[in-house]
Amino acid sequence: MTLSASLDTAVLDQWPDSHGRYGPFGGLYVPETLMPAILELDTAYREARQDPAFQQRFLALCREFAGRPTPLYYAAKLSALVGGARVYLKREDLAHTGAHKINNALGQGLLAQRMGKRRIIAETGAGQHGVASAAVAAMLGMECVVYMGTEDMRRQALNVYRMRLLGAEVRGVESGSRTLKDAITEAMRDWVTTVQSSYYLLGSALGPHPYPLMVRDFQSIIGREAREQILAQEGRLPDALIACVGGGSNAVGLFYAFRHDPVRLIGVEAGGRGISSGEHAARFSDPQLGRIGVLHGTRTYVLQNMDGQIAATHSVSAGLDYAAVGPEHAYWMSIGRAEYTYATDTEALEAFQLTCRLEGIIPALESAHAIAGVLKLAPQMAPETVLIANLSGRGDKDIHTVAEALGQDPEKV
Numbered sequence: 001m002t003l004s005a006s007l008d009t010a011v012l013d014q015w016p017d018s019h020g021r022y023g024p025f026g027g028l029y030v031p032e033t034l035m036p037a038i039l040e041l042d043t044a045y046r047e048a049r050q051d052p053a054f055q056q057r058f059l060a061l062c063r064e065f066a067g068r069p070t071p072l073y074y075a076a077k078l079s080a081l082v083g084g085a086r087v088y089l090k091r092e093d094l095a096h097t098g099a100h101k102i103n104n105a106l107g108q109g110l111l112a113q114r115m116g117k118r119r120i121i122a123e124t125g126a127g128q129h130g131v132a133s134a135a136v137a138a139m140l141g142m143e144c145v146v147y148m149g150t151e152d153m154r155r156q157a158l159n160v161y162r163m164r165l166l167g168a169e170v171r172g173v174e175s176g177s178r179t180l181k182d183a184i185t186e187a188m189r190d191w192v193t194t195v196q197s198s199y200y201l202l203g204s205a206l207g208p209h210p211y212p213l214m215v216r217d218f219q220s221i222i223g224r225e226a227r228e229q230i231l232a233q234e235g236r237l238p239d240a241l242i243a244c245v246g247g248g249s250n251a252v253g254l255f256y257a258f259r260h261d262p263v264r265l266i267g268v269e270a271g272g273r274g275i276s277s278g279e280h281a282a283r284f285s286d287p288q289l290g291r292i293g294v295l296h297g298t299r300t301y302v303l304q305n306m307d308g309q310i311a312a313t314h315s316v317s318a319g320l321d322y323a324a325v326g327p328e329h330a331y332w333m334s335i336g337r338a339e340y341t342y343a344t345d346t347e348a349l350e351a352f353q354l355t356c357r358l359e360g361i362i363p364a365l366e367s368a369h370a371i372a373g374v375l376k377l378a379p380q381m382a383p384e385t386v387l388i389a390n391l392s393g394r395g396d397k398d399i400h401t402v403a404e405a406l407g408q409d410p411e412k413v
Contacts, residue, residue: 012259015331020209021299023334026327028208030297034188037195042210044115049217054110061106062221065139066096068103070222072229072388077358078374084383087374088238089361089391090226090254097132099364099393100222100250101203105132107218109140112199119143119198123187125152125180125246126319126366127159128393129203134168144168147187149178152318159397177312180246180322184296204247205326208297212326219253226388227257234386240264242377243390244369245340246281246319248326250392255338264339267329268373270315271342279314283325284333284340295324301333316345316405317365317398343372349405351375352395364393365401 015022030038048054062068071091079087092100105122112120120137122144124130130146137144146163150172153160163170176182184207191200205215223241230238241258243251245267255265272280283290283301289311293302303311303323315321332338343351351371355363363371370389378387395402403410 010260012337015328016209016213020213022327022331025298025300025330025334026209026212027299028297029294029299030208031192033192034195037191038208040115045111045210045214048111048114054114058107058110058218061110062103066102066106068095068221069225070094072226072233074233075359078355081358082375082378085378085381085385085387086234087378088230088386088388090222090388092222092250092390092392093361093363093367093394097128097135098396099128099132100219100253101129101132101393102135103221103253104203104215104218104249105129105136105201108199108201108214109133109136109142112142112201113140115199117142117197117199119145119194120201121145121147121187121190121194121198122201123147123180123183123203125149125183125321126317126364126393127152127156127163127397128319128364130163130168130170131159131166133201133203134163134166137168138166145190146170147173147183147190149173149180149182151178152180152183155318155401156397157400179313179318181310181313188296204249205252205328206247206296206298206300206324212298212328215249216252216256216328219249220256222250222253222390223255223257226254230386230388236386237261237263238386238388239381240266240377240385240387241390242266242268242370242373242387244268244320244366244392245325245329246270246322246366248329250390252326252328254388254390259337265332265337266373266377267338267340268369269340269342270317270320270369271344271347272314274344275342278311280342281313281315281321281323282342283323285342298324298327300324300327300330316348316401317369319364319366320369341373341376343369343376345405347372349402352402361391362395363391364395365398367392368395
């Protein structure tokens with residue numbers, strides 16, 4: 001797809017509207033007991049968004065605590081492999097705590113402090129948002145409780161230990177599939193009962209308004225840096241951006257700075273064991289299960305059966321194993337501004353190993369889905385095409401998951 005000349009990209013700046021909607025998506029679907037907390041949050045964020053002192057402190061901590069800007073790395077050997085396309089990796093894996101999640105955690109942590117909250121509630125799937133939230137809470141002197149499905153705790157034991165080292169309490173969730181969806185549900189339940197003292201630090205560009213907006217704003221530092229860096233290194237804009245999409249925070253963070261440019265925006269969902277198997281987390285790619293619905297406070301594309309029951313999901317990557325997608329992605333897909341594909345577990349594992357051996361970089365399994373997208377799409381593109389893939393996180397946390405999937409013992413490889 002090329003960006004249609006008939007698409008008025010200025011319309012993208014109209015969303016979300018005052019009700020938190022991106023066209024027919026987004027909104028605010030929460031219990032009445034949560035409405036006061038949501039309205040308080042919305043007011044606080046609108047004020048902080050316009051406060052130069054708040055923005056300056058956020059940017060200062062991004063530099064001094066998170067280590068920004070992250071590099072834009074030309075992957076020469078990967079480029080040669082795909083046949084002429086020039087592939088760049090935006091190295092979010094080099095940010096403090098090992099992923100893009102620190103950007104949003106810093107922004108929302110500062111907002112919580114501004115609001116006078118003493119306790120941070122967070123959820124996590126792959127563990128990186130939990131680690132980032134725990135690190136920010138420690139730095140700001142706040143209590144932190146992280147909800148995590150016990151299946152994800154098993155897959156991401158290293159990150160569980162990191163969170164606890166940083167002073168966070170990690171509460172295992174045994175309900176449902178024991179993954180990210182269930183962790184979000186439990187975190188919201190906690191917030192309902194502790195709204196006076198607690199701040200819910202949601203980790204992705206989903207949930208009720210204003211979370212999708214806040215997370216996009218804080219993560220858009222990725223795309224602003226990448227835009228400046230690619231112009232300096234190539235003297236032009238890229239032809240395409242590629243990022244994995246679970247809830248979609250790293251993707252919207254990269255895409256947003258390029259929304260008005262003639263640049264393809266390509267999201268890669270988790271294809272799991274294949275679309276036909278039904279064991280995946282590809283909301284846009286499954287015509288049987290992917291349909292518009294409401295989950296965790298927002299209207300978007302959700303994997304669900306004909307009765308509206310949330311479908312079970314699967315991905316080798318804990319961070320992409322979620323039944324819904326952020327509402328801004330749903331809107332961009334509906335108007336043709338972004339396109340979405342998927343990578344299976346097998347393809348992601350192959351991309352993981354390839355990136356290790358070719359470039360000396362161990363990517364997160366989430367990020368390996370984006371690399372798998374590069375491997376499939378780049379050979380179809382013209383020579384000297386310039387691509388930026390968001391390397392959203394590092395893969396130390398995934399070593400045992402990869403070894404298990406490949407039938408190997410990490411102690412003996």
